[in-house]
Ligand code: PEP
């Protein structure tokens with residue numbers, strides 16, 4: 001099998017009926033790019049920037065961040081790189097920031113909520129990203145967006161920093177796409193409204209599933225409720241993809257689900273444009289997609305979305321794909 005996979009390192013990801021989708025990788029540090037290139041990643045679909053901030057005594061400087069982003073963009077040689085702005089809080093703490101203890105950290109003061117209230121943390125990251133943008137194909141997305149106001153506010157701060165850099169005579173790319181994670185159910189439900197204002201969506205199923213099913217992603221007692229193939233989740237994913245495509249925008253997925261062999265055929269049929277996964281899943285997924293007909297899978301869509309349980313969905317897909 002490994003031999004079969006290796007042959008596809010430099011190939012694009014095309015379904016049996018000739019449709020291209022992009023297989024990208026999730027990374028946490030610039031060093032992860034080695035594995036992305038070795039495994040034939042067509043881009044970076046999620047750069048989790050938290051690691052720049054974790055395990056140290058103070059905030060990373062703008063310069064330190066700039067170097068990291070530049071390195072990733074240069075090594076990807078013009079392939080798309082989606083960088084997610086800081087997503088701390090919840091399960092990720094920072095010792096040097098005095099974040100409040102919370103009853104429900106996953107429903108609390110984290111990610112974009114924190115950044116919008118702490119612009120002195122947010123702005124240097126945006127400046128570092130903007131300065132790095134001239135070294136490759138940068139796309140920026142904001143995590144844990146719940147409302148349009150949050151997206152607009154984050155985007156306004158980004159554009160404000162871009163203006164400042166231009167005034168200072170520092171080059172910034174004019175082709176940076178600005179998108180958001182869809183990981184809170186409010187944004188999936190109201191995807192039509194969001195789709196008009198974003199350049200792209202990236203569905204974060206790790207959180208979207210926990211919030212939709214009200215099941216803590218870390219709590220084993222309720223892990224039986226953590227169901228990627230639940231018709232409710234698939235209905236939300238489908239709705240997000242349709243809303244984006246109506247506006248001519250693209251949709252990726254960067255949660256674990258995007259690289260799952262049961263989910264891949266379903267997502268291909270729903271029309272997902274970009275699948276972002278751990279680097280080692282890319283070649284198996286490419287191998288799988290080359291054998292799948294997107295048109296056939298699309299024709300099962302209504303039947304799948306009308307099913308009552310996740311088990312029914314899994315049984316159906318196994319039968320159709322085998
Ligand atoms: C997600 O929620 O699916 C996601 C990709 O973000 P994280 O796992 O970092 O919360």
Ligand code: MG
Pocket residue numbers: 183204206207
């Ligand atoms: Mg998340």
